Amino acid sequence: MASPALDAFFSRAAAHTRDRPTPADCVLAIAPLMLELIERAETFLGPRHYRNDPNHYARHLVHAAPDASLSLYVLVWSPGQWTPVHDHGSWGVVGVVEGVLEERNYVRLSPDRGADEGIRLVRGGVTLMARGAVTSFVPNPDHIHVTGVPPERPRAVSLHLYGRTMNSFNTYDVSAGTRQRVLVEHNES
Numbered sequence: 001m002a003s004p005a006l007d008a009f010f011s012r013a014a015a016h017t018r019d020r021p022t023p024a025d026c027v028l029a030i031a032p033l034m035l036e037l038i039e040r041a042e043t044f045l046g047p048r049h050y051r052n053d054p055n056h057y058a059r060h061l062v063h064a065a066p067d068a069s070l071s072l073y074v075l076v077w078s079p080g081q082w083t084p085v086h087d088h089g090s091w092g093v094v095g096v097v098e099g100v101l102e103e104r105n106y107v108r109l110s111p112d113r114g115a116d117e118g119i120r121l122v123r124g125g126v127t128l129m130a131r132g133a134v135t136s137f138v139p140n141p142d143h144i145h146v147t148g149v150p151p152e153r154p155r156a157v158s159l160h161l162y163g164r165t166m167n168s169f170n171t172y173d174v175s176a177g178t179r180q181r182v183l184v185e186h187n188e189s
């Protein structure tokens with residue numbers, strides 16, 4: 001890692017992960033570290049991390065722990081770019097480096113018995129996260145949401161730390177009531 005700030009963040013986050021077996025305790029301990037990391041983002045983010053993609057939000061790996069227990073990405077959201085409705089199957093801590101990131105939440109009304117159909121979701125609250133904001137989530141029950149930037153707002157850039165290498169996540173078709181596992185590359189949405 002090129003940055004002492006990033007190095008310190010990962011070693012402290014890894015220690016917290018080892019010491020705290022529950023996702024809720026992990027995000028509680030790591031959220032303040034993300035608050036500090038945002039302030040030092042310029043020490044480890046270079047031009048390649050700010051590349052956008054005209055077709056969808058851009059996702060660039062910053063660092064992944066060799067044992068796949070932690071991974072940090074920078075996401076670049078051009079105006080009007082959104083994720084699908086999704087969850088991560090992992091805990092996560094998100095910090096906003098630039099702009100305002102918007103999160104629209106969904107509430108699951110049907111019990112999760114592991115089936116990928118018959119899933120009843122309704123729209124829930126919205127969160128607007130300006131530069132310097134930190135948010136987090138835990139699985140089981142999964143945090144189901146869409147994230148992005150409306151067309152009328154400028155670009156947003158955010159850091160996302162997950163409790164595993166984030167190479168797959170669940171997407172939902174709200175009207176069909178179905179869930180699908182999607183594999184992603186590091187630099188893809």
Ligand SMILES: [Fe+2]
Pocket residue numbers: 086087088145147
């Ligand atoms: Fe997400």
